[in-house]
Amino acid sequence: MINIDWSSFTPWTALSGGVLIGIAAAILIIFNGRIAGISGILAGLLVPQKKETLWRAAFILGIVATPFIWSSFATLPAIQIDAGYPVLIVAGLLVGIGTAYGSGCTSGHGVCGMSRLSLRSVVATISFMFAGFVTVYIVRHLIGA
Amino acid sequence: MKFSLVSLISGLLFGAGLLLSGMANPAKVLGFLDLAGTWDPSLALVMGGAILVGLVAFSFAKKQTVSVLGFDMKLPKTTAINKRLIIGSIGFGVGWGLAGFCPGPALVAFGAGETKAIVFVAAMIAGIAAFQVVERKQRTG
Numbered sequence: 558m559i560n561i562d563w564s565s566f567t568p569w570t571a572l573s574g575g576v577l578i579g580i581a582a583a584i585l586i587i588f589n590g591r592i593a594g595i596s597g598i599l600a601g602l603l604v605p606q607k608k609e610t611l612w613r614a615a616f617i618l619g620i621v622a623t624p625f626i627w628s629s630f631a632t633l634p635a636i637q638i639d640a641g642y643p644v645l646i647v648a649g650l651l652v653g654i655g656t657a658y659g660s661g662c663t664s665g666h667g668v669c670g671m672s673r674l675s676l677r678s679v680v681a682t683i684s685f686m687f688a689g690f691v692t693v694y695i696v697r698h699l700i701g702a
Numbered sequence: 703m704k705f706s707l708v709s710l711i712s713g714l715l716f717g718a719g720l721l722l723s724g725m726a727n728p729a730k731v732l733g734f735l736d737l738a739g740t741w742d743p744s745l746a747l748v749m750g751g752a753i754l755v756g757l758v759a760f761s762f763a764k765k766q767t768v769s770v771l772g773f774d775m776k777l778p779k780t781t782a783i784n785k786r787l788i789i790g791s792i793g794f795g796v797g798w799g800l801a802g803f804c805p806g807p808a809l810v811a812f813g814a815g816e817t818k819a820i821v822f823v824a825a826m827i828a829g830i831a832a833f834q835v836v837e838r839k840q841r842t843g
Contacts, residue, residue: 560739567744574725575719575748575750575752575754576751576754578720580715580755582712582752583759584711585709585712586775587759587763588769591773593712593716595806596805599827604834613709619713619715620810620813622813623716624813634721638729638801638811638819644800645821645822646825647825648803648822648825649797649808649821651794651829652798652804653828654790654793655790655796656794658789663805672755672760680788680791684787685791685794688791690735692735692796692799692800
């Protein structure tokens with residue numbers, strides 16, 4: 558039985574935020590012919606290639622600058638990070654190595670790949686979603702119980 | 703110039719979408735991944751909304767050889783479903799479930815100046831770099 562947390566459910570901001578993410582990915586592919594895969598763009602910056610570095614840097618700069626611009630117009634939404642430093646370091650390493658080895662993350666496989674109807678990306682998305690569900694189950698209900 | 707400007711705008715909209723949707727908040731992400739607790743289904747709608755727009759954009763892009771601004775259309779050609787893809791994605795999913803951060807939201811929280819996000823991003827970049835070093839060594843034997 559799934560017990561839904563209605564008090565935390567925010568369908569409209571979730572849906573409109575999702576649409577905004579979709580528009581961002583659409584702009585990048587339609588105007589620039591590039592995939593908005595964040596892990597791939599970040600990895601590409603570490604081994605700079607001619608003509609492929611500036612756009613990547615600009616994209617990452619845009620994402621990083623968002624909170625700054627947002628906070629000059631409105632209050633920044635909550636960012637609550639409960640994990641401690643050792644967990645954050647292990648998790649960061651896993652996310653870095655995993656996305657590099659699996660060639661993508663939630664944006665590249667999850668949004669762009671699924672939108673391209675790529676079976677490869679569907680398999681990747683199912684894999685990381687499944688691993689995410691299992692990990693939280695273990696941490697919160699087996700270890701934390 | 704136009705190329706980078708479009709990328710910057712795309713990055714800004716992407717980041718705004720992550721903030722608005724709640725995706726940049728690890729506590730909310732973990733609420734979505736916690737099926738056995740009290741489940742917050744919001745983030746399924748983030749993915750749904752993004753893919754809804756993406757489906758239209760990519761079906762258009764697939765038919766083009768160059769982008770609207772005349773750049774080459776770089777759509778991924780790999781279709782292989784192999785061990786690398788699955789093991790890598792599972793490793794990523796475990797990290798995602800541990801911290802509640804995937805790469806985009808981590809960069810947004812990094813930009814918000816959250817110390818914990820800065821540490822996570824540093825570890826993530828170290829992970830990508832370590833992978834690249836190992837790959838290069840294997841390739842050159």
